[in-house]
Amino acid sequence: MENDTESKKFKATLDSLSSIREYVTEQASKAGIDKNRIYKLCLAVDEIATNIINYGYLRSGIKNAHVQAIITKNAKHFSVVLEDTAPPFNPFERELPNDEELNKPLEERPIGGLGIMLAKDSVDEFRYEYKNSTNRNIFRINICNEDT
Amino acid sequence: MDVKISTTDKIVTIAVEGSIDSNTAGDLQSKIMDKVAESQNVLLDFSKVDFVSSAGLRVLLMIYRQIKSKNGKVVLVGVSEEIYDVMSMTGFVNFFEITDTIENALKTL
Structure with a gap:
């Protein structure tokens, strides 16, 4: 299958979040993905980019760092890969809120892990890998062609 | 992100414009929480909000x-x-009244 790939590098600061979302939106719109799915993809990417910037880099004291967003499109999938060189951080090792916690009244609810839960639930596939000293968070949405 | 706040006797109306993400949520929080503390009810106008992440949900909480x-x-x-979908996925939707117009919102308060 033919893959079409392009990428853009962003400064690892929180004010890059809106630029990252804009980039993903622009690319996903070109691929014909609908507004609601683009929003959810942006949400997933935003939540994980926030963790990379806040926990991966800032807490480790790494300055002048970057996050690379790599977009790959083919007939079946649209993918965004966020790459960073912070210490390994596997979002799946974080404890996520369970159903019982999600049903608790808001005044009693813990709020941690909500971002990662949203990231997982907002795309068709979310994976993490650590390769060549690089964290790779991979988000994929399936392209549904309703005509076929 | 911009915030406009107006206060009446028992209601503080907070109109937000733009995105509420990890970059802007702290700013929103510092701009509104004093007013929220002084008021009995809050009307949040999200009609110009285009994005809310978990950082935004934390402010709602x-x-x-x-x-x-x-x-x-x-x-x-x-x-x-x-945004409704995000609130629904996280169970937030059950705790807030959600209306389509300010007039209807004021009727519930």
Whole structure:
């Protein structure tokens, strides 16, 4: 299958979040993905980019760092890969809120892990890998062609 | 992100414009929480909000806890379908009144 790939590098600061979302939106719109799915993809990417910037880099004291967003499109999938060189951080090792916690009244609810839960639930596939000293968070949405 | 705040006797109306993400949520929180603390009810106008992440939900949670402790109400207006979905995925939707117009919101308060 033919893959079409392009990428853009962003400064690892929180004010890059809106630029990252804009980039993903622009690319996903070109691929014909609908507004609601683009929003959810942006949400997933935003939540994980926030963790990379806040926990991966800032807490480790790494300055002048970057996050690379790599977009790959083919007939079946649209993918965004966020790459960073912070210490390994596997979002799946974080404890996520369970159903019982999600049903608790808001005044009693813990709020941690909500971002990662949203990231997982907002795309068709979310994976993490650590390769060549690089964290790779991979988000994929399936392209549904309703005509076929 | 911009915030406009107006206050009446028992209601503080907070109109937010732009995105509420980890970059802007702290700013929103510092701009509104004093007013929320002084008020019985909160009307949040989200009709010009285009994006809310978990950082934005955390601000909603803080508003809710503050107002709930006074037996007040938090009403949201103009929530987009996408933001509604996020609130639904996280169970937040059950704790807020959501209406389509400010007039309807005011009727519930």
